[in-house]
Amino acid sequence: xxxxxxxxxxxxxxxxxxxxxxxxxxxxxxxxxxxxxxxxxxxxxxxxxxxxxxxxxxxxxxxxxxxxxxxxxxxxxxxxxxxxxxxxxxxxxxxxxxxxxxxxxxxxxxxxxxxxxxxxxxxxxxxxxxxxxxxxxxxxxxxxxxxxxxxxxxxxxxxxxxxxxxxxxxxxxxxxxxxxxxxxxxxxxxxxxxxxxxxxxxxxxxxxxxxxxxxxxxxxxxxxxxxxxxxxxxxxxxxxxxxxxxxxxxxxxxxxxxxxxxxxxxxxxxxxxxxxxxxxxxxxxxxxxxxxxxxxxxxxxxxxxxxxxxxxxxxxxxxxxxxxxxxxxxxxxxxxxxxxxxxxx
Amino acid sequence: xxxxxxxxxxxxxxxxxxxxxxxxxxxxxxxxxxxxxxxxxxxxxxxxxxxxxxxxxxxxxxxxxxxxxxxxxxxxxxxxxxxxxxxxxxxxxxxxxxxxxxxxxxxxxxxxxxxxxxxxxxxxxxxxxxxxxxxxxxxxxxxxxxxxxxxxxxxxxxxxxxxxxxxxxxxxxxxxxxxxxxxxxxxxxxxxxxxxxxxxxxxxxxxxxxxxxxxxxxxxxxxxxxxxxxxxxxxxxxxxxxxxxxxxxxxxxxxxxxxxxxxxxxxxxxxxxxxxxxxxxxxxxxxxxxxxxxxxxxxxxxxxxxxxxxxxxxxxxxxxxxxxxxxxxxxxxxxxxxxxxxxxx
Numbered sequence: 001x002x003x004x005x006x007x008x009x010x011x012x013x014x015x016x017x018x019x020x021x022x023x024x025x026x027x028x029x030x031x032x033x034x035x036x037x038x039x040x041x042x043x044x045x046x047x048x049x050x051x052x053x054x055x056x057x058x059x060x061x062x063x064x065x066x067x068x069x070x071x072x073x074x075x076x077x078x079x080x081x082x083x084x085x086x087x088x089x090x091x092x093x094x095x096x097x098x099x100x101x102x103x104x105x106x107x108x109x110x111x112x113x114x115x116x117x118x119x120x121x122x123x124x125x126x127x128x129x130x131x132x133x134x135x136x137x138x139x140x141x142x143x144x145x146x147x148x149x150x151x152x153x154x155x156x157x158x159x160x161x162x163x164x165x166x167x168x169x170x171x172x173x174x175x176x177x178x179x180x181x182x183x184x185x186x187x188x189x190x191x192x193x194x195x196x197x198x199x200x201x202x203x204x205x206x207x208x209x210x211x212x213x214x215x216x217x218x219x220x221x222x223x224x225x226x227x228x229x230x231x232x233x234x235x236x237x238x239x240x241x242x243x244x245x246x247x248x249x250x251x252x253x254x255x256x257x258x259x260x261x262x263x264x265x266x267x268x269x270x271x272x273x274x275x276x277x278x279x280x281x282x283x284x285x286x287x288x289x290x291x292x293x294x295x296x297x298x299x300x301x302x303x304x305x306x307x308x309x310x311x312x313x314x315x316x317x318x319x320x321x322x323x324x325x326x327x328x329x330x331x332x333x334x335x336x337x338x339x340x341x342x343x344x345x
Numbered sequence: 346x347x348x349x350x351x352x353x354x355x356x357x358x359x360x361x362x363x364x365x366x367x368x369x370x371x372x373x374x375x376x377x378x379x380x381x382x383x384x385x386x387x388x389x390x391x392x393x394x395x396x397x398x399x400x401x402x403x404x405x406x407x408x409x410x411x412x413x414x415x416x417x418x419x420x421x422x423x424x425x426x427x428x429x430x431x432x433x434x435x436x437x438x439x440x441x442x443x444x445x446x447x448x449x450x451x452x453x454x455x456x457x458x459x460x461x462x463x464x465x466x467x468x469x470x471x472x473x474x475x476x477x478x479x480x481x482x483x484x485x486x487x488x489x490x491x492x493x494x495x496x497x498x499x500x501x502x503x504x505x506x507x508x509x510x511x512x513x514x515x516x517x518x519x520x521x522x523x524x525x526x527x528x529x530x531x532x533x534x535x536x537x538x539x540x541x542x543x544x545x546x547x548x549x550x551x552x553x554x555x556x557x558x559x560x561x562x563x564x565x566x567x568x569x570x571x572x573x574x575x576x577x578x579x580x581x582x583x584x585x586x587x588x589x590x591x592x593x594x595x596x597x598x599x600x601x602x603x604x605x606x607x608x609x610x611x612x613x614x615x616x617x618x619x620x621x622x623x624x625x626x627x628x629x630x631x632x633x634x635x636x637x638x639x640x641x642x643x644x645x646x647x648x649x650x651x652x653x654x655x656x657x658x659x660x661x662x663x664x665x666x667x668x669x670x671x672x673x674x675x676x677x678x679x680x681x682x683x684x685x686x687x688x689x690x
Contacts, residue, residue: 032377034399053627054379114624278667279459282398282660284627315627322623323668 012158012196012254014203017165021173024063024166031055033174033309038280039293045300046307047293048180049277050171053285053315057090058118059241060313064163064193065091065152066098071159072150073099079149081105083136085190085243086115087314088154093124104143106136112240112286115316131234133191133244155191155248165197171309172201183305184208186296188288188313189220189262191244192251198311199258207309208260212295214239215264223247224256238321239270241288241314263295270294275325277312286317357503357541357599359548362510366518369408369511376400378519378654383625384638390645391652393525394622394638395516398630398660402435403463404586405658409508409538410436410497411443416504417495418444424494426450428481430535430588431460432659433499438469449488451481457585457631460661476579478536478589500536500593510542516654517546528650529553531641533633533658534565534607536589537596543656544603552654553605557640559584560609568592569601583666584615586633586659608640615639620670622657631662 034049052060069092072080079102082092089105096103103124107116108131119126129139144151154160168185175182185202187194189211198209213220214237223229223246231246265273270287273294277285285293289312296310379394397405414425414437424447427437434450441448448469452461453476464471474484489496499505513530520527530547532539534556543554558565559582568574568591576591610618615632618639622630630638634657641655 029380032379032396032399034377035374037401051377054377056382058627275664278629279664282403282629284623284629319620319624319671319673323671326664326668326671328664 012162012200014200016158016162017169017197017200020063020067020162020166021169023067024163027066028062029055030170033171033178034281034283036281039276039297042276043297043300043308045305046180047296048171048175048182048307048309049281049283049312050167050309051283051312052167053283053289053312057094058314058316059087059091060164060167060194060311061087061091062094063166064157064160065095067163068152068157068159069095069099069101072152073101077101077150079103079147080152081140081143081149082152082154083133083140084154085241086111087241087316089124089126090115090118090122090316092152093119093122097123102149104147104149106139106143108136108243112316112318114318118316132231133246134231155193156250158250161193161196161250161254162200163197164193165201167311168198168201171311172205172207175307175309180307182207182307182309184210184260184299184303185309185311186210186212186292186299187311188239188242188292189213190242190288192220192247192255194311194313195220195259196251196254199255203258209258210295210299211259211262212292213262213264214242214270214291215266217243217245218264219245219247220262221264223252224262228252237270238267239287239291241286242291263298265291265294271325273297278322278326283312284315284317284322285312286314287321289313289315357507357545359545361503361507362514362542362545365408365412365507365511366514368412369508372411373407374400375515378516378523379626379628381626384621384642387621388642388645388653390650391525392641393516393520393527393652393654394626394628394657395512395654396628396657397512398628398634398657402432402439403659403661404432404436405509405512405539405656406432406436407439408511409502409505410440412508413497413502413504414440414444414446417497418446422446422495424448424492425497426485426488426494427497427499428478428485429499430586431456432586432661434469434471435460435463435467435661437497438464438467442468447494449492449494451484451488453481453588457661457663459663463661477576478591479576500538501595503595506538506541506595506599507545508542509538510546512656513543513546516656517550517552520652520654525652527552527652527654529555529605529644529648530654530656531555531557531637531644532656533584533587533637534558535587535633537565537592537600539656539658540565540604541596541599544600548603554603555640555644556604556607557637558607558609559587559615559636560611562588562590563609564590564592565607566609568597569607573597583612584632584636586631587636608643610636610639616670618642623667623671628657629660629662629667630657631659632666634658634660
């Protein structure tokens with residue numbers, strides 16, 4: 001009998017992730033695990049890069065969205081709503097299009113234009129509102145009352161979290177199949193679904209789960225200190241996907257004890273890791289993924305590890321940002337793209 | 346008993362490529378075949394991108410170099426020499442380093458700086474000389490007489506050609522394993538080893554081999570018209586890897602009858618395909634690979650095909666070129682990088 005997953009309950013287990021892997025097999029791309037000697041040399045360890053930038057919709061978020069939207073469609077949903085910094089919205093738009101469900105998504109007013117374009121290409125309506133999670137959630141609530149659509153929460157929906165965990169589960173399988181064994185897996189932290197999913201996927205394995213978040217938006221680090229999710233100041237980061245200023249309650253409940261460590265990464269280090277990933281690993285990733293690369297290099301340099309997995313969470317990056325990073329103009333790269341051009345603090 | 350391959354003889358067959366696949370298995374990366382809906386939509390067909398930009402050394406050229414250098418090392422070689430626009434030189438440098446053989450390579454005076462850096466990082470000496478194949482070959486000959494090293498010719502060495510063919514053979518296997526069937530495979534043409542290898546790999550299969558070369562350096566097209574290799578004017582192209590101004594005799598002998606068609610691609614179309622491959626397929630490739638993407642889109646648009654393979658030959662690209670293409674400044678992108686900044690014709 002199928003288990004019912006209740007929002008807000010931390011009763012998710014590795015079984016839910018393993019089930020997600022089975023349900024998604026053949027419906028999504030089995031993205032490759034890429035190796036790169038130059039990055040290995042930087043880290044002093046073998047890095048195994050799970051290239052979810054090559055996933056449908058350009059990020060791992062389509063995993064959870066497919067599972068969650070499928071449930072809603074089966075239950076007779078009239079349409080779906082989501083708030084997101086971008087990738088979850090793209091993923092929900094693609095998943096909903098597969099069921100011909102109307103979709104409205106709420107993004108920050110300074111969302112990455114490339115992400116807004118992809119959402120509209122998928123046929124969804126994008127509403128831009130505020131810069132904090134709370135502002136977006138309030139707009140979603142208004143829209144829910146107006147339209148009667150169902151909300152696909154990026155952090156609180158257990159199908160979403162289980163689905164996101166399938167990326168890490170696949171990575172672990174793929175490394176084993178290639179004769180490797182990971183000491184740790186590094187995942188970026190935005191709202192927390194990736195790190196919660198990774199903790200579920202790694203449960204029972206001897207693999208440390210390492211979270212990576214921008215120094216400028218240390219929502220998980222702050223939650224660990226406070227003993228629960230707190231809102232942090234919404235400072236600018238080039239890692240637009242990691243801008244949620246508060247960890248979701250469900251991800252925090254699942255991950256706070258299971259995560260091995262959470263590293264914060266400065267803006268320059270994110271930009272440098274982005275440059276390395278582009279030029280050495282030859283993959284186009286977004287800064288959220290580069291944040292995980294930077295953290296993996298830092299983690300491997302300070303821990304006795306030989307093999308470290310990295311979730312390259314997505315590749316929906318602004319062309320101008322890549323151009324600035326490659327031209328080695330970090331001052332351009334770290335400038336807020338949608339904030340009147342004022343330089344970041 | 347092992348077959349002896351004689352330079353200059355077109356007696357290579359698909360067996361030689363199949364043997365190369367077996368010998369190289371486990372020694373090189375089995376690079377992924379990447380799919381991308383946005384490129385499929387452009388082409389009106391499914392494109393299967395063989396991501397040899399993710400190969401060791403950043404291009405498929407390491408395949409042939411490993412096989413050829415191994416033979417020389419086993420025969421007691423004292424050192425190796427090669428001429429190249431860059432990727433063959435990187436590949437030979439890496440292969441020779443594995444046998445601790447001293448290596449000197451000869452590149453065009455305006456070779457891509459990223460390629461020169463990678464050669465020196467691999468421990469080889471890089472000599473920059475002239476801009477034509479003939480000029481580089483003359484310098485190699487001088488060095489051969491001086492040092493007594495062995496030459497690894499990028500076009501005439503049969504082990505090199507068989508090795509390069511293994512990339513196409515792998516692509517055909519991988520597509521079949523995923524339940525697909527290619528109507529055609531598109532490969533870029535520089536000196537001709539990729540297209541010759543592809544013709545060998547596709548022999549006996551119902552797969553059209555399509556060559557792609559820059560409009561500005563149409564060496565294969567000119568050879569087809571002339572009935573044999575001829576030297577074409579060395580005009581500038583951003584596809585630095587496709588600058589050889591003359592097709593090798595062995596590749597031409599192997600490919601001229603077997604190739605289905607050869608398309609020439611303009612500079613703007615190369616830059617546009619590079620931009621699409623970066624932003625849609627999220628792979629960092631060099632313009633030579635983008636030339637094949639552009640040709641694949643053109644071929645699929647004008648032929649009744651549903652599935653087209655594309656050899657993404659390499660990813661050793663200048664950061665500045667990527668930045669210029671992403672910033673949509675093609676006038677910068679197509680300016681010769683090493684020619685006193687004069688704009689291309």
